[in-house]
Amino acid sequence: MDKLTTMKTFLAVVQEGSFSKAADKLDISPQLVSKYISALEDNLRTRLLHRTTRKVSVTEAGNQYYQRCQQVIIDIEDMENSLNNLSENVSGVLSISAPMSFGTKHLAGLLVDFQNQHPNLKIDLRLTDQFVDIVEQGIDIALRIGTLKSSTLIAKKVAPIRLAIFASPAYLKQNGTPTTLEALQEHNYLRYAHAEPTKRLKGYDELKNELKLESNLVANNGDLLLNTAIAGGGITMQPTFIAGEALAQGRVVRILKDYEPEPMGLYMVYANRQFLPSKVRAFVDFTSGYYGDVPYWDLGE
Amino acid sequence: MSITNQLTLFVDVVQQGSFAKAAALHDMDNSSLSKQIKKLETSLGVQLLNRSTRSFSLTSAGEEILAQAHILIDTLSDIHSIADSYQAKPKGILRITSGMFFGQQYIQPAINIFMQKYPEVKITLMLDDKRNDIISDHYDLAFRIGKLNDSNLMAKKIANMHFALVASHDFIKKHGMPTTPDDLLALPAIIYGNGDVSLDQVKLSTEPHGDEQKIHKMKGNYKVSDVRAMVDAVKAGLGYVMLDLFNLEEPIDKMGLVPLLTNYKLSTMGTGIYALYPHRKQTPLVSEFIKTVQEYIGTPPFWVEHMPNYKELYK
Numbered sequence: 270m271d272k273l274t275t276m277k278t279f280l281a282v283v284q285e286g287s288f289s290k291a292a293d294k295l296d297i298s299p300q301l302v303s304k305y306i307s308a309l310e311d312n313l314r315t316r317l318l319h320r321t322t323r324k325v326s327v328t329e330a331g332n333q334y335y336q337r338c339q340q341v342i343i344d345i346e347d348m349e350n351s352l353n354n355l356s357e358n359v360s361g362v363l364s365i366s367a368p369m370s371f372g373t374k375h376l377a378g379l380l381v382d383f384q385n386q387h388p389n390l391k392i393d394l395r396l397t398d399q400f401v402d403i404v405e406q407g408i409d410i411a412l413r414i415g416t417l418k419s420s421t422l423i424a425k426k427v428a429p430i431r432l433a434i435f436a437s438p439a440y441l442k443q444n445g446t447p448t449t450l451e452a453l454q455e456h457n458y459l460r461y462a463h464a465e466p467t468k469r470l471k472g473y474d475e476l477k478n479e480l481k482l483e484s485n486l487v488a489n490n491g492d493l494l495l496n497t498a499i500a501g502g503g504i505t506m507q508p509t510f511i512a513g514e515a516l517a518q519g520r521v522v523r524i525l526k527d528y529e530p531e532p533m534g535l536y537m538v539y540a541n542r543q544f545l546p547s548k549v550r551a552f553v554d555f556t557s558g559y560y561g562d563v564p565y566w567d568l569g570e
Numbered sequence: 571m572s573i574t575n576q577l578t579l580f581v582d583v584v585q586q587g588s589f590a591k592a593a594a595l596h597d598m599d600n601s602s603l604s605k606q607i608k609k610l611e612t613s614l615g616v617q618l619l620n621r622s623t624r625s626f627s628l629t630s631a632g633e634e635i636l637a638q639a640h641i642l643i644d645t646l647s648d649i650h651s652i653a654d655s656y657q658a659k660p661k662g663i664l665r666i667t668s669g670m671f672f673g674q675q676y677i678q679p680a681i682n683i684f685m686q687k688y689p690e691v692k693i694t695l696m697l698d699d700k701r702n703d704i705i706s707d708h709y710d711l712a713f714r715i716g717k718l719n720d721s722n723l724m725a726k727k728i729a730n731m732h733f734a735l736v737a738s739h740d741f742i743k744k745h746g747m748p749t750t751p752d753d754l755l756a757l758p759a760i761i762y763g764n765g766d767v768s769l770d771q772v773k774l775s776t777e778p779h780g781d782e783q784k785i786h787k788m789k790g791n792y793k794v795s796d797v798r799a800m801v802d803a804v805k806a807g808l809g810y811v812m813l814d815l816f817n818l819e820e821p822i823d824k825m826g827l828v829p830l831l832t833n834y835k836l837s838t839m840g841t842g843i844y845a846l847y848p849h850r851k852q853t854p855l856v857s858e859f860i861k862t863v864q865e866y867i868g869t870p871p872f873w874v875e876h877m878p879n880y881k882e883l884y885k
Contacts, residue, residue, distance in 0.1 A: 293768060369670065369697075369796070377802035384792065384808065391791040394799060395765065396670075462696065485685065488695040490670070493678050500682045 273345070275309040276338050278302055279317060283327055283335050284407050294407075343542070350544040360389040363548045366403065367412040370491045370511050371535065372396040375566070376412075383555050390548055398463055398489060404540060409549050411538045414508075424536040425553060428510075428560040431532045431567065432466055435495065435512050435521040436504040446524055447504070450476055453525065457503030458482035462489040466506055469530035495521070510566045517569025574646065576610040577639040579603060580618060584628065584636055585706040595707065647850050660855040661690040667704070668713035671797035671817065672843075673697040677713060680863040687862075691855065699764045699795060705848055711856050712846045713863070715814070716767075717839075723846045728864050729816070729871045731838040732880060735772070735830040736822060737810035744807070748830055751776070751786060759788035760809040764795040772812050775835035779885060783837055788812070801825075812836075816843070818876040829877060836884040 281291035282302065292299040310317055317331035327335060367376055373396065380392060395401075395408070403411045403422070414430050436446075436456075447453045450472055460467075460482070467473065467482065486502065488494055494505045495512050499520050515521045537556060539549055582592040583603070593603040611618055618632035628636060654662055668677050673695060681693055696702065696709075704712050704723060718725055735754065748754040751774045762769045773785045790809050794800045797817050804811045805825055822829065845860045867873075874880050 290765075373796055373798040377799050377806070380792075380799075381803065381806040381808060388791075392793070393763070394792075394794040394796070396794075396796045396799065462694070485689075485692045486681065486695070487693070488697070490674065490695075490697045493674050493695065493697065496674075496678055497682065502682060502685065 270305070270308050272309075272312075273342075275305045275312075277342060278305040279309055279331075280335070280338055280342060282306060282318065282325060283331070284405065287324060346546065347542060347544045350542075350546045359387045359548050359551045361546075361548055362391040362393055363410070363552060364393040364395065364408050365410050365412070365552070366395045366397065366401050366406075366408045368414055369396045369398050370508075371412065371414070373492075375510060375560075375564075379556065379559055383552065386555070387548075387551060390551075403538065409539060409546070410552055413536050413538055415533055421541055422538050423541050424538050425557060427535045427537055427556055428564045429532045429562070429567075430535050431509045432469065432506055432530045433509055433512065433523050434504060434506045434525045434529065435498055435516070436524055437499050437501050437521055438519070440498070440501045440503070441522065441524070443501075448525070450480060450525070450528055453504065454481060454483070456483075457486075458484045459494040459497050459503045459505035460484040460487045461491060461494060461506075462487050466530065470506075471528045471530065473528075510564070513566035513569050571606055571609075573610070573613070574642065576606050577635075578643055579606050580610060581636065581639050581643060582706075583607065583619070583626075584632075589626075644850065651850055651853055654853045654855060657854065659690070660688050660853075660858045662853075662855055663692045663694065664711065664855055664859060665694045665696075665709050666711045666713070666859070667696045667698065667702050667707070667709050669699050669715060669797075670697045671699075672713055672715060675819065676816070676867055677863065680859070680866045683866065684859055684862045688858075700766050704846060710847060710851045710853075711859060714844050714846055715816075716841050718842070718844060723848055724852065726845045726860055727842050728845050728860070729843040729867060729869070731841045731843065732815040732871075732874055732877075733812060733836050733838050734815060734832075734877055734880070734884065735810060735812050735836065736804060736827045737830055738805055738807045738826050739828060740826075741804075741807040741810065742828060751784070751831065751834065754810070754831055755786050755788065758792075758809040759790035760800055760803050760811045761788060761790050761793045762795070762797070762800050762811075763793045768793070769812070771839075773837035773839055774831065778833040779835065781835075783835060815873045815876050815880065816871065818873060821876045821878070823878075829883065832883040834884065 278291065278295065281294050282288060285291045285294055288302045288306075289299045292302045295302070306318060313334070315330045315334075316328050317334055318325045319328060372394065376394070380394065384390065384392060401408060401411060403409075412427065444456060447456060450470065473480065484503070486494070486497060491507050491511045495507050495515060497503065498505045499515055504524070509516070512521060516523060537553060539545075539553070545553075579592065579596065582595055583589055586592045586595065589600055589603055593600045596603070607619065614635070616631040617629050618635060619626045620629055654660075666677065674697065677695065681695065685691060685693065701714070702709065702712070713728075715731075745757050748757060759770070770788050771785050772788055773783050776782045776784050792803055792808050794803065800811060801813070801817055803809065804827065810830060818825065845863070847856050877883070
């Protein structure tokens with residue numbers, strides 16, 4: 270039996286946390302996955318996985334083997350990538366993780382254009398606003414908003430991200446337009462559930478102990494909060510890539526401009542490798558500069 | 571913080587299996603959560619958790635106290651439910667979860683209607699295509715699409731499924747109109763998949779209008795974890811797709827799409843659209859909200875109109 274195949278199968282089982290999901294990922298049957306793992310364990314004379322009826326977990330030995338195994342597979346991929354780069358042939362599966370609202374609003378066009386250029390490349394797009402560990406989850410490229418911490422990854426800026434505060438004209442007519450952060454406390458503030466960006470507001474630091482923004486709706490999705498604001502439900506702070514269209518159509522207006530946070534960035538994040546897989550390089554090259562310094566969603570004003 | 575609140579935090583740390591997740595659930599930071607657990611341990615005079623750098627486990631005192639804390643929290647929750655059921659008008663906080671697209675498209679308008687009617691209600695809405703655990707994440711109500719499998723929950727079906735196979739006009743011009751399942755399966759599909767599920771199976775009758783059905787696996791180059799991105803890709807002609815009519819925001823002819831193999835029977839494989847809630851959350855607030863959603867989407871749901879004459883298709 271091919272050792273490399275059994276090693277790759279083992280990696281997939283650990284990453285996916287189950288035999289059946291690993292089988293899906295590798296496009297082979299769960300029985301074959303189980304056979305490969307047993308063969309690998311027999312060969313090493315060591316138990317790598319604990320199997321229970323519901324899930325698998327890694328043994329101490331399995332964990333050690335996993336770390337080294339991952340490095341060996343990366344080295345082999347690097348070796349192959351260094352050859353592939355010469356041939357410029359882009360194929361395989363490119364898995365991309367992206368923030369939910371950005372993905373649904375602005376990524377579809379880019380992916381269609383990209384895939385038209387590389388028809389042999391399969392794309393697996395996972396949209397989520399949760400933080401993903403790209404190495405652990407086997408993701409090639411993650412698009413992320415904000416500032417970056419991990420130094421083992423490469424980050425390349427894709428577009429500026431601007432936050433602004435919005436409400437519908439009808440809401441403001443009925444409830445008045447706040448012109449200070451203190452005045453914002455009198456309004457219904459539609460609040461974003463993850464890492465709420467309120468603290469990025471200019472002037473927030475001086476006020477933070479006194480400032481209390483009341484909200485009757487908390488949601489983990491910016492599009493939804495914006496739509497609630499459009500329907501007259503309150504005031505919300507959103508990135509312009511979500512609100513730009515509604516702003517251009519006059520369905521919302523920008524208020525409290527003096528308090529808008531400093532612009533952030535959308536970044537492509539990928540593993541720092543000596544030889545970047547050609548599929549990753551193709552995507553990075555394609556995406557850099559795709560949106561420009563002033564993206565189309567910021568042109569409406 | 572009161573001891574009941576501290577015990578609630580303790581239960582959540584154990585249920586979530588992590589301090590960070592429990593802290594997120596209560597909108598507090600890690601260190602203050604950990605401080606509260608330590609305070610609880612000090613005031614009880616026993617250690618509840620064995621901590622290591624990467625994980626923790628329950629001490630035997632912790633295990634016994636956990637069991638009693640569960641009873642306490644259930645009783646408290648019953649007390650709140652009783653109080654809520656005496657309110658003439660629904661009030662309080664409603665924690666709802668739903669899939670991304672369904673939430674944006676159908677739950678949000680219902681929320682707008684609901685909140686105008688009941689301005690004192692506060693809502694937290696968490697959209698996620700991966701299924702959250704309703705009980706341990708403290709949801710009052712979940713909207714789910716698929717097969718029912720969680721027997722611990724109350725379920726109300728709010729709509730039937732209406733599957734269809736569609737592709738863009740350009741796609742059909744390029745590949746030709748498929749007339750048999752084999753023709754169809756030779757074409758590239760766009761597959762919805764989110765790590766939990768991969769919707770790559772289609773169950774079709776072997777003959778037009780036939781009774782014998784067969785499950786096929788669809789193949790394609792694009793797998794995506796979001797309904798809107800999936801439909802955009804179909805509109806752009808990257809492939810055909812099997813979807814439910816609730817995935818459509820407007821009539822298919824307006825979207826440049828055509829239905830495929832409408833003379834074959836297409837199975838919805840026992841799926842439906844459900845509102846789920848824990849037994850102890852049978853409050854007027856929850857049932858009133860489900861009613862608002864049900865009225866908004868209609869029976870049959872208004873999206874069935876997005877494919878003309880659907881009643882006669884896929885039979």
